[in-house]
Amino acid sequence: MRIAIVNDLALAQTVLRRLVESVPGYSVAWVAADGAEAVRKAAADRPDVVLMDMVMPVMDGVEATRRIMAASPCPVLIVTASLGANFGKVYEALGAGGLDAVKTPTFGPGGQLRGSEALLARLAKLAQASRMRNAEGGMRNEEGTASPSALRISHSALRLRPFLALGASTGGPEAVAQALACLVPAPPGPVVVVQHIAADFATGFANWLQARTALPTGVALAGDAPKPGRVYVAGSDDHLALGPDRRFAYTAEPKDYPYRPSVGVFFASLGANWQGPGVAVLLTGMGDDGARGLAELKRLGWHTIAQDRATSVVYGMPKAAAELNAASEVLPLPQIGPTLRARLTALAGRPGAG
Secondary structure, eight states: EEEEEEOHHHHHHHHHHHHHSSTTTTTEEESSHHHHHHHHHHHHHHOOOEEOOEEEEEEHHHHHHHHHHHHOOEEEEEEEOOTTTTHHHHHHHHHOOOEEEEEOEEETTTTTTOOOOOHHHHOOOOHHHHHHHHHHHHHOOOOSSHHHHHHHHOSOOEEEEEEEEEOOTTHHHHHHHHHHGTTTTTOSEEHHHHHOOOOGGGGHHHHHHHHOOOOOOOEOTTOOOTTTTOEOOOOOOOOEOOOTTOEEEEEOOOOSSSSSSSHHHHHHHHHHOOOOOOOEEESSSSOOTTTHHHHHHHTTTTEEEOOOOOTOSBBBBHHHHHHTTTSOOOOOHHHOOOOOHHHHHHHHTOOOOO
């Protein structure tokens, strides 16, 4: 795997180069000292992954990520020395197409690398995903379990409030924020967002999403029951699921699935355990996670939506859904929020739907 390093600090470049070259099969494609140089080099020599710093001269990491994803799309990992100080920029970069974010490793007193585990884990997931795509040449059953219909259990005839589930990956934070902003002051039922993001960023993502949408938002905690009017964010490197008791749970299975938390696993659990109306959305993202789960929810009577190509930062997950005919509608991002508001209002039986 060829990895590009974008950082204006010579020490950080050295640390990242040593980390990359410590793994068999990884190599440094090129190094850039600012965002503008990175955009030029990515256009001339597209790497398998870009390690992107946030604060740099000439052009910062947010704008560089946006331009690379527009002209030379490839996985961009945000690597920054201070996540707290760069909190806003990190989530802006994720919205522009960054895949995930980690802290920059450092040298310890003896010259050994410290804090490299998180970055190595992210790179390993990307390498695994690439191998899976090359080996399989198509989509797999990302749920890793029996289909939702096979798992279906009986519940009482109690009418549940309409459930809204959104799955996203590359470019997802901004797309999710725009879609949910249309649900103010409160959606009629519970809302769950499954975004491919590391667990240590989930709380920050929930806080950022609440600030952007004015909706009450928090991390989904194991054992909690989803409540109407609240937004829950998957908050673990394991997969979020809704259990037979209609409470949140986390599962490590499937262990070998590189997209974590998995949209597909959560969609499958909804199909099995939420015996009420619902709307499911698959937004911008790399890969095909969630496409089969969306198709099954559509078969079970859910209204399903996929983001269109023109407004997706990466047209991977929604494209896979469209190819499976899993989406009741394929919509540009500006239309998704108003459509959600109308659909949820109608499902809740409130006047003024549409």
